[in-house]
Amino acid sequence: MTAGTVVSRLTGLIRQSLQGAALGTGLLATTYNQANTVPTSLYFLLIGGALNSVLVPQLVRARAEHPDGGAAFEQRLVTLVLCVLAAGTALAVWAAPDVIRLYQDDTPDTHAAFELTVVFARYLLPQIFFYGLFGIFGQVLNARNRFGAMMWTPVLNNLVLIAVFGLYLGLLNAPETVSAITPEQITLLGAGTTLALALQALSLIPYARAAGFRPRPRFDWRGTGLRRSVSAARWTLLFVLTNLAAATLVTRFASAADTALPHDGVGYTAYTYAQQIWSMPQAVVTVTLVTALLPRMSRAVLDHRIADLRADLSRALRTSGVAIVPAAFAFLAFGPEIARLLFAHGPVGAAAVLPLGHMLQAFGLGLIPFSAQYLLLRGFYAFDDTRTPFLLALGIGATNVALAAACHLLLPPRWAVTGMAGAYALSYGVGLLLTALRLRRRTGGLLDGRRICRTYGKLAAAAALAGAAGRLVARGLPDGPASALRDTLLPLAAGGATMAVLFVLLARLLRVGELRALPGLR
Template identity: 45%
Template sequence: MAAGSVVSRATGFLRSAVVAAALGLGLTADGYAVGNSVPTIVYMLLLGGALNAVFVPELVKAAKQHEDGGAAYTDRLLTVCVLALLVITGAAVWAAPAIVGAYTDYTGGQASMTVAFARYCLPQIFFLGLFTLLGQVLNARGRFGAMMWTPVLNNVVVVAVFGLYLASGDGGSLTAAETALLGWGTTAGIAVQALALVPALRAARFGFRPRFDWRGSGLTRPLRSAGWLVLLVLTNQAAYWVTTRLATSAGRHAQAAGIDGGAGFSAYNNAYLLWAVPHGIVTVSLVTALIPRMSAAAADGDTTGVRRDLSYALRTSSAAVVPAACALFALAQPVMALVFGYGETDAEDIAVMAGTLMAFAPGLIAFSGQYVLSRTFYALSDTRTPFLLNLVIAGLNAGLSVSFYALLPARWAVTGIAGAYSLALFAGWAVTASVLNRRLTPRDARAPALWRSATAAAQARLLTAAVPAALVGHVTAHWAAPGGAAAATAVGAVSLCAVFLLLARPLRLAGITSLVGGAATRIRRRH
């Protein structure tokens, strides 16, 4: 499963590089970035968060409680969700101008181009939802691979579409036909990604039959839980609305001031995409595999089992995520040049994205930890508490973003906005950990909170090693910079990893030792 995620992220790098090479980081790139982000915004706002958090625990419970293994319940839940997706998609396409207007202050040709991109991309809502629904059915049945591998097909389609544009375009302003090609091509990638799950469902012997006998079927409970998730997503999207408005405004102001470097939303978006890669490969893959087991333990009242899986998820994910965060911080400049330094992207663009990535990097640790903790609440069928705790992150993110935007010059505004998100994530992570600790600590004082003691100590030791590792990685990458971005990245990464390995024994970094030992064992078996 992790291998599929790695290949997916690798092809995602290629996709992002091709898009940046085709559009650069100016207002055209901002228009595409906003238009392509709108479907995900609307989807997550109205349905996506609920599907991700509620679906697997509900299917696991239904399999335990119904004589047919939950087949009829699954059909009813899928029917409700597919109908909701169709309605939401149609309404969003119709309301595209209003949606774009809510997230940007564009006027004239820039507004028209962005609305066109949004209209071509908004049908993605249906396919995003379908991909999530079918993938969660597979996850509930213990089949995780397909959902990790099919995004590769999405990336291949988009790379082909933008490659066609690069081969045939003149590099000037987009024509109506080119806008349609890029917009519909991006949507085609999501459609292929969703439909590619069908063979895996057939292999799992899953057959869907629409059912409309919803009365008295038990759908009220997941819908009630989904309501809290919708509220959670609303708060996240309120903060994201602030971020998008500020970042797009920063891009316009930077261009008006004659500042080269595309210091707008596309720079923020590209840095975010790269920043989230380790989380997607490590934490999401790990938690996706654990959620069915944690949900089953929670349904059986086995709190010890939930705590054991939570402890394992936190320790294992942090062993990879902390070094990754150090690498993103120390190697931001050469990594950005390696991934995005082609075509319309110049050195100033790279500098803006590198600064933004450095501001994001520390927050990756909290982002990953927060994800594990919130999914534990979902496994416990509690969506209300994560909503209340998420108010801390969303509120701080919005407030700090506004403050940094007002205080910093246009060139550094998006960097400040990224830093605001990192600070908000750490605050939310601390509060969430405290609440979940009280929730899972046994009332019997003689039984310790397993995840608290083990994980807190492991995190502290990892963070102790992170400082010298990041410093050494940055210095060696700078020393190797004359050899090119690839050489600087490789030298910096090797140096950084070497520091973690050297400190693994004296600091008792068990997670690092386990990862290295497991890799070495697999290599020996292959040979």
């Protein structure tokens, strides 16, 4: 699972770098990126949130309790999900202008960008169905403890997109403004992006069949136990609505910065790229752990083994922290260098990606509470408790929106979105504290808090010292002839290597036993 996720994320980085070279980080890129974000948001609103958090426990329960091993339940559930997604996708494509209006203002000054975003959205909104197809077949596999395919198939998506952006750069003159893009370029980007996701989703079907699932349309939904799934999912829907509302407001604030400085890379696209890079360690480490642990934790709750649930959460927190904590300090230390290495290519200069680097630094340390809170939430889902995550999301969303609004109103456009990145990180610090307190009450006992805090304290001390030393090395390299290698790769490689080696040495000196979880350090 980890290998598949790593390869997927690495190919995703290549794709993202090519995308940055093709579209830049300004207003033109924002039209595509906003349109490409909408299908994901609507998918989670329709059913994605329930798929990822509610339905695995339901599938595990059905496989354990139903005489046919849950086969009929799975078929009914897959049929219901695909019907909901098909209807929702058709409605979203029809209502594309109204959907985009939630994220952007359509004024005389912004009309061209608004219209281009709508055109992109009509190409990209069919992704809603394919996200759902991938999600439901992935959860069918997860319930059978088959995790690898869901981690590897996104590589296919990335390879297709790498080809799309390569063609865009190699065969067409890449435009720099909204008005310069041609219908052919729009079609290549829009149709190619949706095709990539469709191939990713369809490639899971053979794996599900090989695992024993037999797809069959079943519409006999009444009186078959699906009501429990729908009831559990309603709180997840409110959870997704809360997050979506907060994200929509932040998107509008970030788009305002793009409108004020359309060529400076200070708005939504830079924020999105920084957030995607920042969340990579969490996707590789924490999501992989959660995917494997959620069925196991659900079975522990079914068997009333709450102590085992607490032990799994503690072990997962401490093990993931070995990678998450140094990654967070690395973003703080090397944000601008990472941004230059990945995005300062072609027409995009180093100055245009500097705001992105600052956003990456602002997100930085927030990776620690973001990852830990994500993991702890799965403790509630193992209990089929979806109401508490919704209440927690309200607190996180309210904190994020209040701080983001303050940044939008009080900071100049150059720094407003960087402040919003810091606000997002801080909101998850608040969320982690609330989540830990509520989960402690829910499980009826301690979550091994002292041991977890002691481990994270040692990891943070080692990572902070190592990061400071790595930063000094990166900035202290002797002057030489200016080149892309000298200005980007060499400082990052020297500083990163220094930080990695020093972190391992310090963690061993501090007797962090969980360090053995890292490959090659057992």
